[in-house]
Amino acid sequence: MTVTGTETTGAGADSCAGPPQGDRRPDGEDRYTISEVVALTGLTAHTLRWYERIGLMPHIDRSHTGQRRYSNRDLDWLALVGKLRLTGMPVADMVRYAELVRSGDHTYTERFELLERTREDVLSRIAELQGTLAVLDRKISFYADAGRALASERTR
Amino acid sequence: MTVTGTETTGAGADSCAGPPQGDRRPDGEDRYTISEVVALTGLTAHTLRWYERIGLMPHIDRSHTGQRRYSNRDLDWLALVGKLRLTGMPVADMVRYAELVRSGDHTYTERFELLERTREDVLSRIAELQGTLAVLDRKISFYADAGRALASERTR
DNA sequence: TAGAACGCTGGAGTGCACTCCAGGCAAGCG
DNA sequence: CGCTTGCCTGGAGTGCACTCCAGCGTTCTA
Incomplete structure (x- = not known):
């Protein structure tokens, strides 16, 4: 089953929320701190951590000291979440969608x-x-x- | 200054929120109880009373026993409020608008x-x-x- | 090596827009 | 006359989506 370039199978199948916005780094060097993600998305650090707590984000990678390191894929997901939020979709429904994506x-x-x-x-x-x-x-x-x-x- | 038929001057200048929906009675017999307004607007009685408390409604007429009696004009206003609510306008801004209307x-x-x-x-x-x-x-x-x-x- | 800056956690607090409650009138009905 | 139904009030409670706090560890800069 081959469908598109980046959107193949598995957890990665849900990252196509539009043109790449902001100052992304190329894949491979994409380990953004939480404050970088704040700058890139406009969300607050509080909100980012909260999204994770409620299961709206996949488990975010951590540095050796336990700090979050977001990937380009995480940014894609956040962009989609942002779009869905604009529709007025309740966060609970987005969590449901996130669960579906995690389930395979x-x-x-x-x-x-x-x-x-x-x-x-x-x-x-x-x-x-x-x-x-x-x-x-x-x-x-x-x-x-x-x-x-x-x-x-x-x-x- | 003559502008349109019903929309002339004063407090009545803000009642044109679309075609008359529902089972209205003709002007003159328009003294709806709160439960009639509930049926007509889809709002709850709680919400209607709350709108009044916060100044989003003009002072509603009362029966001799103190029960609310809404007029067609009140329904028009509620229809407008409903539309504005759909836009996501905060209630506080609608209250501001209501104050402006009251001010003349x-x-x-x-x-x-x-x-x-x-x-x-x-x-x-x-x-x-x-x-x-x-x-x-x-x-x-x-x-x-x-x-x-x-x-x-x-x-x- | 001190101090600022950044990040972590669990849990409490905030603002908005309702939503409900307790306790009490008033009217209509059998 | 009692009972149900409808409505009244001030104030308390709810759900959502954040937002902030205290207290602590880590990292960077001078």
């Missing part, structure tokens, strides 16, 4: 379904927002008209 | 600006969601391909 290839179907559901959610959120936008535009043009009317009243 | 016509400019900012927020949320959608679609098609590959592997 036989969870592909379930992951697929979870992502499909999320996709539907996103579509309806977009529709909602566009409905709201229509309301806002209506009110905004009302206030714009009112402002013009007030102005012409003053110059009259 | 001289706050038109400020209301306009607030709505404009909200509009921009909504636009960027939509853009964010569309970015996320792209990522989801990429991953979904990956899993779809993987599923097909696994299937053909089994039948091979």
Whole structure:
């Protein structure tokens, strides 16, 4: 089974969250400290450690003194998590997804379904927002008209 | 200053949140109990009372025994609040807007600006969601391909 | 080799947006 | 007349997603 370049099988099958952003180092030298990841992702160190505690991250590699060393793959995962967070997906659901990824290839179907559901959610959120936008535009043009009317009243 | 039919001046200038939804009664007989409003809006009675406490609602009319009686105008306002809530606008900002509405016509400019900012927020949320959608679609098609590959592997 | 800077942990605290509770009126019904 | 139903209040509680703290070890720089 050969599908794409980086996305083959196993735990690595879930790292394609978009173009590589920020100042990444090439694979092999990718052992970022927590503060580097903070700079790269915008998350706080607290949040990164918390994500790990709740099982939203795979187990992060450690230095010989026990400090976290994040890899490019970890950054990819964080980028995906960031995207999913934007959709409003609850953290618990992301943890569920993370568990599926950890469990191996036989969870592909379930992951697929979870992502499909999320996709539907996103579509309806977009529709909602566009409905709201229509309301806002209506009110905004009302206030714009009112402002013009007030102005012409003053110059009259 | 004459702008539109219902949207003229004063406290009533902020009730245009879309088509009239649900089983409204005509103006004049619009004295809904809290449970009717619950049915009409999907909010809980707790939330409705809480909205009032924090100043997100105008003062609601009461029956002779002190029970709330909501008007069509109140429902309009709730519909707008619902829309704004969908945008992710914090409740505190909605309270601010409600205060502006209560303060009278001289706050038109400020209301306009607030709505404009909200509009921009909504636009960027939509853009964010569309970015996320792209990522989801990429991953979904990956899993779809993987599923097909696994299937053909089994039948091979 | 001192001191600042960075990182670690478990657990407690925060802010938001509700959500619920206890105790008590008031109206309608058999 | 009692009972159920609906609504009232102030205040306490909940769930989520962080966010911070105390107390300690390690690493880097002067």
